[in-house]
Amino acid sequence: MSAPAASADAVIEIRGLNTRFGDAVVHDDVNLAIRKGEIFALVGASGCGKSTLLRETIALQQPASGSIRVFGVEVVGLSDEGALPLRRRWGVMFERGALFSALTVAENVGMVLHEHTTLGQGLIDEIAAVKIALTGLPASAGPKYPNALSGGMRKRAALARAIALDPELLLLDEPTAGLDPLSASGIDDLVRQLRDALGLTIMMVTHDLDLLWRAADRVAVLGEGRVLGTGTMTELSASGQGLIREYFHGPRGRPAREQAWNRK
Numbered sequence: 544m545s546a547p548a549a550s551a552d553a554v555i556e557i558r559g560l561n562t563r564f565g566d567a568v569v570h571d572d573v574n575l576a577i578r579k580g581e582i583f584a585l586v587g588a589s590g591c592g593k594s595t596l597l598r599e600t601i602a603l604q605q606p607a608s609g610s611i612r613v614f615g616v617e618v619v620g621l622s623d624e625g626a627l628p629l630r631r632r633w634g635v636m637f638e639r640g641a642l643f644s645a646l647t648v649a650e651n652v653g654m655v656l657h658e659h660t661t662l663g664q665g666l667i668d669e670i671a672a673v674k675i676a677l678t679g680l681p682a683s684a685g686p687k688y689p690n691a692l693s694g695g696m697r698k699r700a701a702l703a704r705a706i707a708l709d710p711e712l713l714l715l716d717e718p719t720a721g722l723d724p725l726s727a728s729g730i731d732d733l734v735r736q737l738r739d740a741l742g743l744t745i746m747m748v749t750h751d752l753d754l755l756w757r758a759a760d761r762v763a764v765l766g767e768g769r770v771l772g773t774g775t776m777t778e779l780s781a782s783g784q785g786l787i788r789e790y791f792h793g794p795r796g797r798p799a800r801e802q803a804w805n806r807k
Contacts, residue, residue, distance in 0.1 A: 552579045553612075554712055554744045555600060560609035562595060569595055570606065571768035582738055582745040582758050586790065587765035593748040594638070594716055596765070600746065601635060601714060602626040613712070631659055633712040634705035638720055641701065642689040648675060648700045649685035655707040674703040677740070679733060695726030702733070706741065713737070715747035719754050731757040752791075764790060 555577040562570035569592040577583045585593040598604040600611055602618045611618045613629055621629075642651050652671040656662055662670070675685050678699040689697055698718060705713060718734065719727035731751075735758045738745050749755065755762055756776050764771045764779065766786045772779055780791045 553577065554579050554614060555746060556610070556612045557596075557600075558610045558612075560596075560599070560606050560611065562592060562599070562606045568768045570609075573609070573765075573768075573770055575763055575770060575773070577744065577746055579744050580738070580742065581760040582734065582747070584755055584759040584762045585746070585748045585765060586750070586755065586762055587771075588790075589750075591765040592768070593765055597714055597716055597746065597748050601633065602629070631708055632710055633714060634708065634710035635714045636698075636701045636705045636716065636718060638717040642697060642704070644689055647686050647688055648680070648692070648703070651689070651700065652704045652707050655704055659708055670707070671703075674707055675700070677706065677737070678703045679729070693726070694722050695729060698722065698726075698730055699733070702737070706737065709741070711742075711744065713743045713745045715745065715749075717749055717751075718747060719749065719751045724753075727751060727753065728757075730754070734758045 553576045555575070557573060557575040560570050560573040562568075573596070585596060587593055595604060599606050600613065600618065602621050602623075606619060609619065614632060616629060618626065618629065642648075643654070646654065649668065649671045652674050653667045656667045656670060660667075672682065672685060676682065680696060680699050680703065684692065684696060684700065689700065692700060702718075705715075715734070719730050722730065731754045734745065734747070734754070737743060747754075747759075759776060761773060762776060762779055763773045764787050772782055772784055772787050774782075776791075779787055782788055782791075
């Protein structure tokens with residue numbers, strides 16, 4: 544696939560990306576552009592390189608070759624010190640939340656502020672309370688430890704930590720994984736609400752077809768080491784490409800599509 548044309552409003556631009564693990568090819572000339580203000584999702588079969596691409600985007604992992612520019616800055620080959628200014632501009636929610644079990648929810652959120660700002664404890668506590676409220680958690684969740692929360696509440700707490708520094712870019716790795724349908728639906732709505740309220744650009748990795756239909760503006764399907772297609776859910780669900788059609792018209796895809804159409 545040829546590289547997309549450069550876009551003045553692109554927050555993330557990925558060009559000619561190649562990733563190898565030994566002899567295994569994970570990415571083979573991957574090209575993507577994610578626009579400011581959109582919710583962009585990466586989908587595909589397990590092992591297709593979705594989470595690897597997310598980690599490469601935030602400079603936690605290096606590709607074999609190619610370019611990833613975030614806010615116009617090349618992150619491939621960037622040192623931890625060089626990445627620090629960028630890390631203040633993005634927030635990340637990892638698949639399992641990655642909350643510190645020995646810290647309360649408020650302390651987990653406040654830890655980011657301690658690390659990246661010189662704010663006093665009182666102001667940090669106030670900001671943490673605001674972020675917790677923004678994710679729909681009650682104030683009573685702040686002094687609780689993660690193991691005292693339900694799965695859905697832990698996801699929300701991880702989101703509160705991810706937005707602690709008022710990021711411009713939010714990256715979500717499987718935000719609804721392991722949740723019951725009701726809790727997952729709440730996260731679907733929250734993702735779009737946060738984008739609209741905070742003016743975020745969101746890049747997410749997900750297997751959740753309901754989340755894709757409810758929240759994603761555009762979706763890229765990864766497979767065979769490359770981008771098989773990019774578009775809206777309506778566009779991709781109408782695709783005749785074999786792997787894309789299989790993904791969106793399988794036994795799990797049909798009910799999600801029908802529910803989305805019924806909501807229109």
